[in-house]
Amino acid sequence: AQKVTQAQTEISVVEKEDVTLDCVYETRDTTYYLFWYKQPPSGELVFLIRRNSFDEQNEISGRYSWNFQKSTSSFNFTITASQVVDSAVYFCALSEASTGANNLFFGTGTRLTVIP
Amino acid sequence: DSGVTQTPKHLITATGQRVTLRCSPRSGDLSVYWYQQSLDQGLQFLIQYYNGEERAKGNILERFSAQQFPDLHSELNLSSLELGDSALYFCASSANLARSTGELFFGEGSRLTVL
Numbered sequence: 641a642q643k644v645t646q647a648q649t650e651i652s653v654v655e656k657e658d659v660t661l662d663c664v665y666e667t668r669d670t671t672y673y674l675f676w677y678k679q680p681p682s683g684e685l686v687f688l689i690r691r692n693s694f695d696e697q698n699e700i701s702g703r704y705s706w707n708f709q710k711s712t713s714s715f716n717f718t719i720t721a722s723q724v725v726d727s728a729v730y731f732c733a734l735s736e737a738s739t740g741a742n743n744l745f746f747g748t749g750t751r752l753t754v755i756p
Numbered sequence: 757d758s759g760v761t762q763t764p765k766h767l768i769t770a771t772g773q774r775v776t777l778r779c780s781p782r783s784g785d786l787s788v789y790w791y792q793q794s795l796d797q798g799l800q801f802l803i804q805y806y807n808g809e810e811r812a813k814g815n816i817l818e819r820f821s822a823q824q825f826p827d828l829h830s831e832l833n834l835s836s837l838e839l840g841d842s843a844l845y846f847c848a849s850s851a852n853l854a855r856s857t858g859e860l861f862f863g864e865g866s867r868l869t870v871l
Contacts, residue, residue: 677862684758685846685862731799742787742850742860743812746799 642667644734646747653722654755661717661750663732669693671737674708674715675744680728688730691715722754759783760863762847768869774835777866781828781849787811788830789850789860790822794843805830834868842870 643666653659665674676688689699691708699706703723707716719726729751733744759782769775781788790802792815801814805824816822819837824830834841844867848860 675859682864683844683867684864685848686758687859687861690859733799739812742789743801743804743814744791744860745801748798 642669642672642734642736642739642745644732644745644747646732646750648750649748650751650753652753652755655724656721658718658720659722659752661719661730661732661752663715663717663747665713665715665732665734667734667736669736669738673735673737675733675735676706676715676717677731677733677746678728679731679749685731688717719752722752724754724756727752727754758861758863760847760849760861762845762863762866764866765864766867766869768871769837770871771837771839773837773870774833775837775868777832777834777845777847777868779830779832779847779849779863781830781847782861785849785851785861786828787850788824788828789848790816790830790832791846791848791862792843793846793865794840796840797843799846802832837868837870839870842868844868 645664672693674691678686703720705718729749731749732747761780763778786807789804793799802816804812808824822832844865846865848862
């Protein structure tokens with residue numbers, strides 16, 4: 641069965657510090673997709689990134705970067721030079737081709753607080 | 757703004773009652789998904805509809821039902837409500853399955869409080 645583990649429940653950093661949010665997943669599918677979503681205090685879920693299981697290339701988008709390692713079943717998310725606006729709950733999610741590429745299984749989330 | 761509209765934003769009701777949550781997907785999106793976010797269960801997939809037909813079911817209770825109408829909006833019906841049904845209910849939509857990138861666009865959610 642699929643599973644997504646975000647072991648860090650809460651993280652606090654001081655503004656401008658770098659922070660890495662961990663995500664470990666389990667799946668028996670060979671084709672799967674990994675996602676990160678952000679949930680700011682306003683409550684909506686904002687899509688950040690999607691990764692296919694066959695694409696281990698890391699990605700950088702501005703201050704955000706993602707490290708996908710199949711060998712350790714991890715898909716970690718790093719924010720560099722954190723800002724107060726980054727304060728939110730971040731969810732890692734997994735979907736499997738066999739159960740529907742758009743049916744996401746979410747981790748429990750990591751609450752990030754950036755202190756000014 | 758994701759383009760997905762959910763109403764109502766907040767709803768307070770009593771145990772045993774029935775409520776209907778409404779969702780309008782992004783223009784052109786054929787798939788609609790319902791998710792429940794509660795403190796004890798986290799974010800859980802409930803059900804998916806594609807172009808009016810049920811496509812996939814997750815952890816949806818028998819007291820809950822959903823449908824997608826010809827104009828593609830969807831409704832989630834929750835009946836015989838219990839205290840534990842209090843949660844934030846999200847609707848999400850995505851493009852045509854054949855062209856889907858797996859990206860879901862979420863609405864702002866409907867917060868249900870059962871007293």
